[in-house]
Amino acid sequence: METGHKxxxxxxxxxxxxxxxxxxxxxxxxxxxxxxxxQIVSFTNKYGVTFKNLEILGFCEPWDSRCVYLDKSSYWFPARPEELTVQENGKEVEE
Incomplete structure (x- = not known):
């Protein structure tokens, strides 16, 4: 699931x-x-747009509850954990 930003x-x-x-x-x-x-996750932004098949690159100390780095074009801007849904085999997993 390489998007090229690692x-x-x-x-x-x-x-x-x-x-x-x-x-x-x-x-x-x-x-x-x-x-x-x-882990591979879906990220849903504040506008309700979902981006699938993103790899978690790591975690930072939270600021404004943002602490999850994803392999996406804005890799430098961490997501909030509640914006993420874990995926397995390309499908979202209920937790």
């Missing part, structure tokens, strides 16, 4: 010296679900 993401975090974590539970206490780096 390299840019890795360059960005190296350049900024930003610490990126592998699990949501590393940055949020008692999350409703524990998302992990490498």
């Amino acid at each position: 390299k840019e993401f890795l360059d960005m975090i190296q350049r900024k010296g930003e610490r990126v974590f592998d699990s949501l539970s590393d940055v949020v206490q008692n999350p409703e679900r524990d998302l992990r780096k490498g």
Whole structure:
């Protein structure tokens, strides 16, 4: 599920010296679900538009509850966990 932004993401975090974590539970206490780096998710933005088959690249310390980096064109702008739905085999999974 490569969209081509992993390299840019890795360059960005190296350049900024930003610490990126592998699990949501590393940055949020008692999350409703524990998302992990490498999972494939759908992202639904505030306008209700859904983008499918995005890989989680990592997690940062939350700001405005945003802490999930995704392999998408705006890889530098973290999503909120509640905007994500986990997918398996291209289909959304009920949690």
